[in-house]
Amino acid sequence: MASLNRLVAATDLSAPARHAVERAASVARVTGAQLDLVHVTTPAPLQRLRRLAGQIPSDLEQLMLDAPRHALQELADSMAQRHSVATQVHVAHGALLPELQGYTDAAQADLVVLGARGASFMRHMLLGSTAERMVSKTKRPMLVVKQAPHEPYKTVLVPVDFSAHSLRSIRIAQAVAPGASLALLHAYDVPYEGMMEYAGVQADQIQHYRSKARQEALESMQALCEVAGLDPVLTPTVVMHGDPSLLLVQQExxxxxxxxxMGKQGDNTLEDVLLGSVTRYALAQSQCDVLVSV
Incomplete structure (x- = not known):
């Protein structure tokens, strides 16, 4: 099983972003990991204020620069008191993505935690190119928190395609939610099924292909459970024919x-370059938190 030694939670210090920090602290408590809280200040707001005000008194400007650090330290103290976790703080100045990625790499973070909503960059994390670049380029597992955490994770859904990514997803799920039950999902299809229907291939022949694809998927699911050391009695497995994105949200x-x-990569070259379409759909449409493994 994978182990978590250091978590990095990024926050813009907004109330919604606190959900991510609370979840990170909860995971740190359960796993015994160290928690780092990171806030990135960008120069744009201060530059705009300078344009509007002409000149800002040096003591006021210093106060504006110091305020995020004080707020972040107060948040860290609160998490340490509420969750009994070792917490460090770091305030970076500059462009958001490079600063955040640079810190997580330097800290050798085992998990990066982000909020789905916030007052500034967090509200853009799930929509648009900023989110896709962040998740696509990261070399570290990333947890996107959507819900206020009231208790440790109880039920974790792991979509699998039987590639090496599937086993890694199971391992990180076990590490982040050691007390939760796992459920595995695989959506299978028949290659060129739509073209065959268009070409007039008989429905019973296509159904035969589906049956064979299902049997192959069931055998692969059993093999994956054995390799992962999962008890088949305690691990629900769902093998269904259909669109993986829709089935994922349905089974959630x-x-x-x-x-x-889930892994961020698909099983083809295009999805290895871009953020996989199913992962992107889960980030946008699911109601629960999403952890993207690597």
């Missing part, structure tokens, strides 16, 4: 999951 609701853990 059916199984009452509070966390989805």
């Amino acid at each position: 609701q059916e199984l009452d999951c509070d966390l989805i853990v």
Whole structure:
């Protein structure tokens, strides 16, 4: 099983972003990991104020620069008191993504935690190129928190495609939510099924292909569970035919999951370059938290 030694939670100090910090502290408490809180200040607001005001008194400007550090330290003290976790703080100045990625790399973070919403950059994390660049380029597992954490994760859904990414997703799920139950999901299809229907291939022949694809998927699921050391009695497995994105969100609701853990890459070259379409859909459409493994 993978282990978590150091977590980095990024926050813009807004009330919604506190959910991510609370979840990170909860995971740190359960796993015994160290927690780092990071806030990145960008120069744009201060530059705009200078344009509007002409000149800002040096003591006022210093106060504006110091305020985020004080607020971050207060948040860290609160997390240490509430969750009994070792907490460090870091305030960086500059462009958001390079600063955040630079810190997580230097800290050798085992998990990066971000909020789904916030007052500034957090509100853009799930929509647009900023989010996709962040998740696509990261070399570290990233947890996107959508819900206020009230208790440790209880049910984790892990979509699998039977590639090496699947086993890594299971391992990070076990590390982040050691007390939770895991459910594995695989959506199978028949290659060129739509073209065959268009070409007039008989429905019973296509159904035969589906049956064979399902049997292959069931065997691969059993093999994956054996390699991962999962008890088949305690690990629900769902093998269904259909669109993986739609089935993912459907099973999230059916199984009452509070966390989805999935790889960011697909099984083809295009999705290896870009953020996989199913992962992107889960980030945008799921109700529960999403952990993107690497």
